[in-house]
Amino acid sequence: MKLDIILAGVGGQGILTVAAIIGEACMNEGLLIKQAEVHGMSQRGGDVQSNLRISDSHIYSDLIPKGAADVIISLEPMEALRYLPWLNPETGWIITSSARFVNIPTYPAEDALEAAYKNQPRVVSLDVEKLAKDNGIPRSANMILLGAAQEALGIEYSKLEDAVRRLFARKGEAIVEANLKALAIGRDEAKK
Amino acid sequence: MKKLLLGDEAIALGAINAGLSGVYAYPGTPSTEVTEFIQGNPLAIERGIHSRWSTNEKTAMEAALGMSYMGKRAMVCMKHVGLNVCMDPFVNSAMTGVGGGVVVLVADDPSMHSSQDEQDSRYLGSFAMVPILEPRDQQQAYDMMAYAFELSEKRSLPVLMRVTTRMAHSRAVVEVAETAAPQNELNFNSQAKDWVLLPVNARRKNDILVGLQPSLEADGEAWNKLAIKDSKLGIITSGVGWNYVMEAFGGDCPHSVLHITHYPLPHAAIAQLCENCETVLVVEEGQPFIEEKIQGMLPQEQWKVIGKLNGAYLPRTGELSPDSVREAFRRIDAEVTGTEYKPVPEVAKPEVVVARPPALCQGCGHRSVYEALNLVLKDYENPRVFGDIGCYTLGFLPPFRALHSCVDMGASITMAKGAADAGQFPSIAVIGDSTFTHSGMTGLLDAINENANITVIISDNLTTAMTGGQDSAGTSKYEAICTGLGADPAHVRVVVPLPQSMEAITATIREEIAYEGVSIIIPRRECLQTLKRHKK
Numbered sequence: 197m198k199l200d201i202i203l204a205g206v207g208g209q210g211i212l213t214v215a216a217i218i219g220e221a222c223m224n225e226g227l228l229i230k231q232a233e234v235h236g237m238s239q240r241g242g243d244v245q246s247n248l249r250i251s252d253s254h255i256y257s258d259l260i261p262k263g264a265a266d267v268i269i270s271l272e273p274m275e276a277l278r279y280l281p282w283l284n285p286e287t288g289w290i291i292t293s294s295a296r297f298v299n300i301p302t303y304p305a306e307d308a309l310e311a312a313y314k315n316q317p318r319v320v321s322l323d324v325e326k327l328a329k330d331n332g333i334p335r336s337a338n339m340i341l342l343g344a345a346q347e348a349l350g351i352e353y354s355k356l357e358d359a360v361r362r363l364f365a366r367k368g369e370a371i372v373e374a375n376l377k378a379l380a381i382g383r384d385e386a387k388k
Numbered sequence: 389m390k391k392l393l394l395g396d397e398a399i400a401l402g403a404i405n406a407g408l409s410g411v412y413a414y415p416g417t418p419s420t421e422v423t424e425f426i427q428g429n430p431l432a433i434e435r436g437i438h439s440r441w442s443t444n445e446k447t448a449m450e451a452a453l454g455m456s457y458m459g460k461r462a463m464v465c466m467k468h469v470g471l472n473v474c475m476d477p478f479v480n481s482a483m484t485g486v487g488g489g490v491v492v493l494v495a496d497d498p499s500m501h502s503s504q505d506e507q508d509s510r511y512l513g514s515f516a517m518v519p520i521l522e523p524r525d526q527q528q529a530y531d532m533m534a535y536a537f538e539l540s541e542k543r544s545l546p547v548l549m550r551v552t553t554r555m556a557h558s559r560a561v562v563e564v565a566e567t568a569a570p571q572n573e574l575n576f577n578s579q580a581k582d583w584v585l586l587p588v589n590a591r592r593k594n595d596i597l598v599g600l601q602p603s604l605e606a607d608g609e610a611w612n613k614l615a616i617k618d619s620k621l622g623i624i625t626s627g628v629g630w631n632y633v634m635e636a637f638g639g640d641c642p643h644s645v646l647h648i649t650h651y652p653l654p655h656a657a658i659a660q661l662c663e664n665c666e667t668v669l670v671v672e673e674g675q676p677f678i679e680e681k682i683q684g685m686l687p688q689e690q691w692k693v694i695g696k697l698n699g700a701y702l703p704r705t706g707e708l709s710p711d712s713v714r715e716a717f718r719r720i721d722a723e724v725t726g727t728e729y730k731p732v733p734e735v736a737k738p739e740v741v742v743a744r745p746p747a748l749c750q751g752c753g754h755r756s757v758y759e760a761l762n763l764v765l766k767d768y769e770n771p772r773v774f775g776d777i778g779c780y781t782l783g784f785l786p787p788f789r790a791l792h793s794c795v796d797m798g799a800s801i802t803m804a805k806g807a808a809d810a811g812q813f814p815s816i817a818v819i820g821d822s823t824f825t826h827s828g829m830t831g832l833l834d835a836i837n838e839n840a841n842i843t844v845i846i847s848d849n850l851t852t853a854m855t856g857g858q859d860s861a862g863t864s865k866y867e868a869i870c871t872g873l874g875a876d877p878a879h880v881r882v883v884v885p886l887p888q889s890m891e892a893i894t895a896t897i898r899e900e901i902a903y904e905g906v907s908i909i910i911p912r913r914e915c916l917q918t919l920k921r922h923k924k
Contacts, residue, residue: 206744223392223561232558233394236417236502237854240779242746247558257635258558258628261710262734278741281734299747301786304740312740 197227199250199349200260202279205271206297207239210338214269215246217342221351221359222250232258241299243275267348271338272297273321274304277312289318289348291386293341295325320344320386327381336378343382353383393562395555396421398526399493401562402533404429407569409460409488410438412448414826415855416467417502418556419495423465424858431568441852443861444797444826449474452490453481457583459575460488461537468496468507473797473827478546479516483585483593485544487578489537493549495556498674498707502854504777504796506705508675510651513548517597519604520548520651521611522627526560528649534569539607543600552673554628554707601652608650614657619643621720622665624658624678629671632713653681662691669716670695673708694720747782753913754780756885757818757847758788760893764901771814772807776800776828778820779854779915780847791818798827804842805835814901817844822852825862829869835906836874843900844908846870847885849915857918870908879907886913 201218203211212233219229232247247260265283268290270276276292283290296303313319322344328337339360346353357376364372393401400422403411413423426432426439438455442448445466452462464474471478471494478492497503513520521536523529529551540547581589621643625633630647646661648654662668668691670679679695686693696704701716715731722729748755757780765771775781775791776799784791793803800817808815819828824846835842846866852858862869870880879900883893893911900907914922 207746219392219559223390228561229392230558230560231392232554234501235421235557235856237746240746240749240782240854241744243744254639255560256631256639257710258554258560258631259710261635261714263732274741275744277738281737283735285735300742300744302742304742308740312738 197250197252199267200265201248201250201349202260202265202268202282203246203248203270204268204275204279205244206275206299207241207244209271209297211244211246211269211271214338214342215248217339217356217359217363218248218250218349218351220363221355224359225355227252228255230255230258243278245279267291267345269341269345271324271341273309273313289320290316291320291341291345291348293324293337294321295323320348322382322385324382327385328378331377331381333374333378336374339375339378340382340385343379344386346379346383347386389564389566390561391564392559393526393530394421394557394559395526395529395551396495396557397425398530398560398562399533399549399551400425400429401564402530403463403491403537404432404437405565405568406534406537407461407571408432408437408463409571410452410455410462411465412438412442412452412462413465414442414444414448414470415852415858416470416495417855418497418553419465419467419470419493420855420858421556422463422493435571441858441861445470445474446477449477449481449492453477453484453486456486456488456490457578458487459577460572461490462488463491463493465493466495467503468494468509469503469505469796470494471509471512472507475512478512480585481546482516482518482597483590484583485593486540486546487575488572489540490546491533491536491540491549492546493551496550496552496674498552501553504794506675508677509548509550510677511675513550514651514677516548517601518545518548519543519607520550522550522649522651523555524627524630524647524649525555526558526562529555530562530564532649543604543607545597545600550627552627552707554673605652605654608652608654609657611650612646612648612654612657614644614646614661615641616644616661616664617642620666620724622646622661622668624648624661624668624670624672624682626672626678628673629708629713632708632710633671635710636714636717648678653678655685658682658685662686665691667692667694667720669701669720671702671708671713671716676704745785747785748779749916751916752779753849753885753911753915754783754847756887756890756893757845757911758783758790759887760885760890760897761816761818761845762788762790763890763894764897765814768814770812771816772804772812773816773818774800774803774807776817776819776823777854778823780818780820783818796827797823798831801828801835801842801844802831804844805831805838805840808840808842813841815842816901817842819844819846820853821846821848821850821862821866822860824866825860825869829873832870832875832906833873839905841904842906843897844906846908846910848910848912850912851915851918853915853917857915857921866910875906875908879903879905880910881908882910882912884913885911
């Protein structure tokens with residue numbers, strides 16, 4: 197078993213929390229994990245990514261080779277496309293937020309971005325920011341995205357739920373419930 | 389017990405479990421999390437392990453030597469350029485030797501993710517003639533810590549442990565011990581004749597250090613692993629280089645491999661590898677340290693040494709990747725079979741994707757500082773603003789484009805002084821609070837002593853922000869430090885960097901530029917990142 201995931205976004209969006217939940221769910225199953233992160237200067241509003249590798253046998257490289265990633269999970273639509281060279285061109289999925297994060301003057305026009313997505317065969321795109329706000333859980337957009345990625349990841353839904361419970365437990369029941377709700381919204385929306 | 393740990397955290401836990409008594413460090417990416425982990429670890433707190441941030445790497449290294457002098461185990465952590473700052477005590481600690489074990493943990497940053505250069509600390513460890521350890525993954529980093537302290541005590545030398553960004557900032561499942569070794573007791577065994585480096589002692593100690601070198605090489609025998617295969621290609625790897633070689637072959641490499649984790653270089657193992665091959669490929673993260681040395685060791689007519697230098701099989705700059713290492717093997721294979729080498733075609737990044745450089749946070753106080761500075765400097769013909777290292781270095785980028793230099797910690801003040809000496813006006817320094825106490829104070833004293841015509845802006849956000857908001861050594865002391873060094877109190881001015889205070893800030897900057905002599909402006913407002921954390 198091998199699962200290579202690239203998590204992408206803009207510094208401060210919370211991709212590492214998504215990585216932590218997936219990691220927790222898989223580690224609890226006795227799987228091995230390597231997760232390369234970005235710390236330091238780039239975290240200040242720059243592009244950030246994390247390479248998350250999961251396997252039942254030894255993982256050598258902390259980095260995913262190009263063309264090998266099974267899933268890109270991105271909290272920002274342009275950022276997802278930045279990692280296309282790493283995505284498996286035959287089988288890889290892109291699970292992305294459609295909410296654009298425009299903090300640079302050169303950010304592409306909406307139709308240019310849409311056109312780039314037209315060439316991508318396996319995409320789930322959701323406005324997780326809006327879904328989070330509409331459902332009264334504005335801080336849980338990243339968990340909606342994770343719920344939407346569940347099928348592509350091939351991780352049992354209940355395992356993700358358990359991981360959310362364990363990881364958010366110390367923050368109190370209300371936050372656990374908000375994140376479980378987010379997970380369910382993501383899963384259901386992705387099926388639409 | 390299994391734990392998911394960053395490389396840095398594995399190192400920290402390994403040190404705690406090895407009976408550490410103190411960690412001394414200044415924050416620096418990618419080394420910061422080692423000290424942070426110790427600061428938050430329950431056992432470290434219970435044991436009273438020292439973990440407060442030091443003012444800079446030099447004070448950290450020297451404090452660690454003091455703890456070692458008294459028989460206890462100490463660790464010093466820094467990024468690669470931090471080793472330059474503590475080079476004096478580092479090199480001379482190889483001369484004095486140690487009491488309790490000393491591990492100097494240096495995290496190099498190839499590809500310069502958060503740094504100004506790609507220097508490779510192995511050269512500096514070799515220069516100081518101390519043992520160097522280079523773990524390849526998080527488990528080995530954890531496992532090596534207890535050994536590193538034992539080795540340091542056995543040889544009475546500091547041990548340099550070198551890691552790189554990729555391992556330091558990657559998490560992996562690590563098997564760790566449930567219990568920690570006891571800490572060393574305070575002792576009075578250290579001898580003045582070893583620690584007073586007057587020439588009469590230093591000459592004797594230098595002979596001891598040089599004489600130890602063959603033993604240090606022998607110490608590595610158990611760690612440097614050689615696997616001989618029936619192949620004309622031999623590979624020498626170190627650090628994460630080994631991971632990429634194994635990734636390329638799914639864990640089963642058909643060529644002979646010598647994996648080096650322990651320096652000085654193992655001459656016997658290298659000779660044994662070479663007996664079995666014709667070409668030696670060196671796969672190492674960082675500068676071509678091993679490759680250069682091997683080239684000098686082997687007769688070129690008999691062995692071909694390839695890697696980053698010879699033939700550019702691997703990129704000379706930047707970190708290695710599974711892709712660059714795989715391509716090196718594909719090219720070698722093509723040469724052996726006499727076929728044409730073509731790199732594996734890559735899916736291109738769509739043109740619509742543009743660069744998203746880091747930027748100062750919206751609402752950050754540094755923004756108001758640069759906005760005000762730019763407003764004022766419009767009125768001067770050739771202003772020069774000498775910058776420094778921290779979040780505020782981003783003031784170089786649009787929309788501010790406000791900086792003309794950034795070289796090393798503290799260089800803003802001293803460069804502004806040198807420029808003023810050369811006749812520059814206005815000559816302005818911009819430095820952060822933590823960088824000022826790290827390396828700016830001594831330069832300010834130079835400027836004050838000569839009454840240099842410079843304006844120093846100490847942009848004080850009450851923290852070491854760039855590395856994630858660690859305590860800043862001089863918080864609440866800046867005015868006192870400046871006037872204590874002899875600055876005129878009338879020209880040590882504090883402003884609040886907020887957009888609505890623009891008029892007051894610009895007026896202050898104008899007045900202090902006009903003042904002939906050293907003036908200091910301290911814009912002070914808490915970093916938004918730490919403010920958010922404090923509110924929680």
